[in-house]
Amino acid sequence: MNEFFEGGMRTPEMNGMYYWDQLHPILSAVAILLIGWVIALVIAAAVKKVLSKLGTNEKLSGATGHRSNIENIVSRIVFWIVLLIAVIGALNVLNLTSVSGPFSNMIQQFLLFIPQLLAAAAVAFIGWIFANLVKVGLKKLLDRTQLDEKLSEDVGVSPISQNISEIVYWLILLLFLPIVLSILGLNGLLFPIQNMLNEAISYLPNLFIAIVIVFVGYILAKIVRGILEGLVQGLDLQKQAQKIGLFKNSNLAHVLGSFVFAIIIITALIIAFEALGIDSISQPATAMLYEIMNAIPQIIAAGLILIIAYVVSRFVANLVVDIVSGTGVDDIPAKLDLQRFLGTTKISCVVGYFIVFFTMLFAVSEAANRLGLEQVSLLISMFIQFGANILLGAVILVIGFWLANLVANIVQRGEYQSSLWLANLVRVLIMGLVIAMGLRAMGIADSIVNLAFGLTLGAVAVAFALAFGLGGRQPAERILTELIDCAKKQAKQPNPQPKTSNPMASTQVKQQPSATSSTDQVVPDDLLVDPEHKPLNNPYGSTGEAEGNIDIQPKDDPK
Numbered sequence: 001m002n003e004f005f006e007g008g009m010r011t012p013e014m015n016g017m018y019y020w021d022q023l024h025p026i027l028s029a030v031a032i033l034l035i036g037w038v039i040a041l042v043i044a045a046a047v048k049k050v051l052s053k054l055g056t057n058e059k060l061s062g063a064t065g066h067r068s069n070i071e072n073i074v075s076r077i078v079f080w081i082v083l084l085i086a087v088i089g090a091l092n093v094l095n096l097t098s099v100s101g102p103f104s105n106m107i108q109q110f111l112l113f114i115p116q117l118l119a120a121a122a123v124a125f126i127g128w129i130f131a132n133l134v135k136v137g138l139k140k141l142l143d144r145t146q147l148d149e150k151l152s153e154d155v156g157v158s159p160i161s162q163n164i165s166e167i168v169y170w171l172i173l174l175l176f177l178p179i180v181l182s183i184l185g186l187n188g189l190l191f192p193i194q195n196m197l198n199e200a201i202s203y204l205p206n207l208f209i210a211i212v213i214v215f216v217g218y219i220l221a222k223i224v225r226g227i228l229e230g231l232v233q234g235l236d237l238q239k240q241a242q243k244i245g246l247f248k249n250s251n252l253a254h255v256l257g258s259f260v261f262a263i264i265i266i267t268a269l270i271i272a273f274e275a276l277g278i279d280s281i282s283q284p285a286t287a288m289l290y291e292i293m294n295a296i297p298q299i300i301a302a303g304l305i306l307i308i309a310y311v312v313s314r315f316v317a318n319l320v321v322d323i324v325s326g327t328g329v330d331d332i333p334a335k336l337d338l339q340r341f342l343g344t345t346k347i348s349c350v351v352g353y354f355i356v357f358f359t360m361l362f363a364v365s366e367a368a369n370r371l372g373l374e375q376v377s378l379l380i381s382m383f384i385q386f387g388a389n390i391l392l393g394a395v396i397l398v399i400g401f402w403l404a405n406l407v408a409n410i411v412q413r414g415e416y417q418s419s420l421w422l423a424n425l426v427r428v429l430i431m432g433l434v435i436a437m438g439l440r441a442m443g444i445a446d447s448i449v450n451l452a453f454g455l456t457l458g459a460v461a462v463a464f465a466l467a468f469g470l471g472g473r474q475p476a477e478r479i480l481t482e483l484i485d486c487a488k489k490q491a492k493q494p495n496p497q498p499k500t501s502n503p504m505a506s507t508q509v510k511q512q513p514s515a516t517s518s519t520d521q522v523v524p525d526d527l528l529v530d531p532e533h534k535p536l537n538n539p540y541g542s543t544g545e546a547e548g549n550i551d552i553q554p555k556d557d558p559k
Contacts, residue, residue: 029090036086044079048072081110120183127176135169203276210272217268224264225257232256263292295371302367309363316359317352324348358387386443393442400434432456 051071061067142161181190232253241252273282325348368377404427412423
């Protein structure tokens, strides 16, 4: 054989052995790869099928809320691990230790880790089974106790039995998590989770105390609510409230019972938060409850004020309606031609409504003061003042319209045909004045009302001045001319009274008969009145003479 390798004669058998020795490792490596690939496919498919039967994707999607194909991922990982083992085996057959060494070490570590992984998986599986059993058992137990129905009926919360069972499920899994991490040797994750669990376990007594407090508070609230509802129903307060117009569509006993129930439950929750040591919630909640407890007497006082005010106002309103309707006030709108605005509503009923309305406004203002709502009280006071101004303005308008109709009817009874339009003019003028006064009393746009009224009076004055100046120019000229001529003639005549310094003489002069001084008291001829032309009460002068170009005959004269 040595001779053969040293260059001796080579036989065919020797050549075949040589080539076999060279090809044998390669064929072995290829066979290992093929077999490993097939085994990897089979194992990956088996793992995927097992995970699919367990419903891994659906369970993880329901737990995390994200849909992921974890079955495919795990099967792929298993496939590549098995194939990697086959590759390492093929490299070892080819004596490529420098290449297969790192992979061999990795596979060795992985194979050493498999027992721990299987143990951790077993513990996790046991924990998962235990958590599911507890979840299902707790859910059935809560369903038998009808906790959801009671909470929904009494407190008005949504069903919580499913949520409670889910919380317990995840808590059990969380308790098994440190065991799994310790088996896997993941100390970096184990220590924080272990500390968290230690704190949670140390917190369990406080949690138990808080649950007991809430449970006792719930029982106490339910008992007190039942007692209060029975007391209200026994005293028949529902009918008494309905008589005064309250709680017609609701149950008074249920409302009061629910209010007391809520107060007790809130108090129990605050005490439970204090037992849990959650100061960030308990302190503000305690302060809120303290404010509510202090406000309850004021709330009760405000409610009594409103109820008493409503009852008294209804009684007074009914009494006033009976008195006012007996005085015949309901017939006034028909006399004032205002019935079309009121329709079938009577004045007495309107007065009753106003009494109830303003009484309740005063009651609401006082109730707001009791509750410390100063802004609301101030707003209502302003509204009451504005309403009083509106009522005053309405009274002025009603009286003014009545006076306008009265004066218009009196003027319309005149003898001439012009009385009709003159009556309408008087009615419009009085109504305009009354509307201005009413709006001013109401306080609605004072500046606009004053400006409009001033402009109206100014326009009337200017129109009168223009009418008198343009239409009465000739009579005015005649009157002024006569006055000027008379003044000139009197200025030329001597004073008829003698001047004397002796008192006796002056007395004698005064005692003389009027005939002696007739010359001093002679009336000028141009001032004498012609007996045939008696003076008329017209704007053309005292002589009774009319201008030739002015027709003073009345329009009704047949001439």
